[in-house]
Amino acid sequence: MTIALTTDNVTLTYPDGAGRLTALDRVNLHVTGGTIAAVTGPSGSGKSSLLAVVSTLIRPDSGRVLLETDSGTVDLAGLGRREAAAVRRSRIGIVFQQANLVSALTAVEQLEVMSHLGRRPRLPTANRRETRSKARELLDAVGLTDHHAKYPAQLSGGERQRVNIARALMNDPALLVIDEPTSALDTERGAAIIDLILSVVRDRGSATLLVTHDSAHLHRMDTVYRMVDGALELQPRVVV
Ligand SMILES: Nc1ncnc2c1ncn2[C@@H]1O[C@H](COP(=O)(O)OP(=O)(O)OP(=O)(O)O)[C@@H](O)[C@H]1O
Numbered sequence: 001m002t003i004a005l006t007t008d009n010v011t012l013t014y015p016d017g018a019g020r021l022t023a024l025d026r027v028n029l030h031v032t033g034g035t036i037a038a039v040t041g042p043s044g045s046g047k048s049s050l051l052a053v054v055s056t057l058i059r060p061d062s063g064r065v066l067l068e069t070d071s072g073t074v075d076l077a078g079l080g081r082r083e084a085a086a087v088r089r090s091r092i093g094i095v096f097q098q099a100n101l102v103s104a105l106t107a108v109e110q111l112e113v114m115s116h117l118g119r120r121p122r123l124p125t126a127n128r129r130e131t132r133s134k135a136r137e138l139l140d141a142v143g144l145t146d147h148h149a150k151y152p153a154q155l156s157g158g159e160r161q162r163v164n165i166a167r168a169l170m171n172d173p174a175l176l177v178i179d180e181p182t183s184a185l186d187t188e189r190g191a192a193i194i195d196l197i198l199s200v201v202r203d204r205g206s207a208t209l210l211v212t213h214d215s216a217h218l219h220r221m222d223t224v225y226r227m228v229d230g231a232l233e234l235q236p237r238v239v240v
């Protein structure tokens with residue numbers, strides 16, 4: 001299976017008073033399936049904006065965001081709203097910094113909801129059973145076997161982050177984008193989340209973009225980019 005994400009001179013500006021603020025300045029990056037590209041850099045440098053663009057949540061001013069899969073290559077920057085929503089649902093897993101879980105749903109329901117989104121009529125019973133067993137399998141894979149029926153308020157921060165990651169994997173995403181997965185966690189739990197992400201990415205083959213402030217985990221990433229004032233640079237590998 002061929003999977004790759006390539007951005008080609010992506011530029012994004014936001015309105016800023018009378019002018020425009022350049023959040024992304026001709027960004028080029030490349031990440032292949034089964035690997036993680038980390039994006040690091042100072043606060044306000046454009047990291048989350050980059051994730052929003054590659055996950056189709058924001059359309060850039062110019063440039064291309066090419067997602068290559070076995071079914072061909074799509075320019076995500078060229079999709080209309082409806083097409084973008086469909087691609088997000090079927091191809092892209094998004095993990096925001098805050099877990100954004102629904103307080104009224106149990107862990108397993110948070111995952112199941114992903115398969116029911118935007119579907120009318122409702123899924124037939126057989127598919128709903130399949131969805132449930134997939135949700136259970138993913139929760140087991142992230143180490144939450146004993147927590148399937150818990151609500152977010154009954155989970156720790158690290159456990160919520162794991163539900164968040166499992167949920168992003170429900171549609172077997174070609175592209176996985178993850179914003180600051182360890183920032184709310186202590187060093188040990190942060191390292192465990194990175195272990196988990198690495199193992200699911202290797203296993204499932206998603207091309208993954210991971211934003212982190214935490215330099216402790218960078219040596220474990222396949223490539224490291226640094227963002228400064230909207231410009232992205234590939235960091236040379238540090239050989240220890
Ligand atoms: N919706 C928006 N409208 C206008 N300006 C924005 C918007 N979102 C972000 N910005 C600005 O764009 C720049 C990049 O923001 P972004 O959130 O991408 O940074 P970041 O690198 O993720 O920062 P952090 O590490 O603090 O999360 C910042 O100057 C920010 O103030």
Ligand SMILES: [Mg+2]
Nearest residue numbers: 047048049179
């Ligand atoms: Mg950010």
